[in-house]
Amino acid sequence: MSTDPATNGTQELDVRTIDGEPFSDIIAALERLDENETLVLVNSFEPEPLYNVLEQRGYIYETIHAEDDEWRVSITHA
Template identity: 55%
Template sequence: MSTDHQESVQELDVRDVDGEPFEQIMNALDSVGESEALRLVNSFEPVPLYDVLSKKGYQYDTEQVADEEWHVTIRPE
């Protein structure tokens, strides 16, 4: 899919979050608009999050960029 405009991407780095970052991720997603995306930066692949994202109507792309760095780009469907 090609787009003529550059989408706006917010970045949320949860690698230093003490405890479970789920609530912060959901809050950040609430502020993402139709033509925006959220790039989640995490130290592991957040597999449990995928089911939640799918149920809430989001699509996502996951990329491992380093040994302990994963980027998950999340967009509204």
């Protein structure tokens, strides 16, 4: 897993590089997220099943379809 902190309080997790199911990696990255930080999740498809989980755990998100095989979901604490 590669979660890289940036200088602006944003961390990026590219789940396309994870071998296998990335759900536990996503949850672990969210648990390390400070209140004022953003996690940008990069995926090869829109992770619609994740949205309900995010809402239940108190996160808000914004999804951008950046390229044909790249979806970027910015996730912050609500």
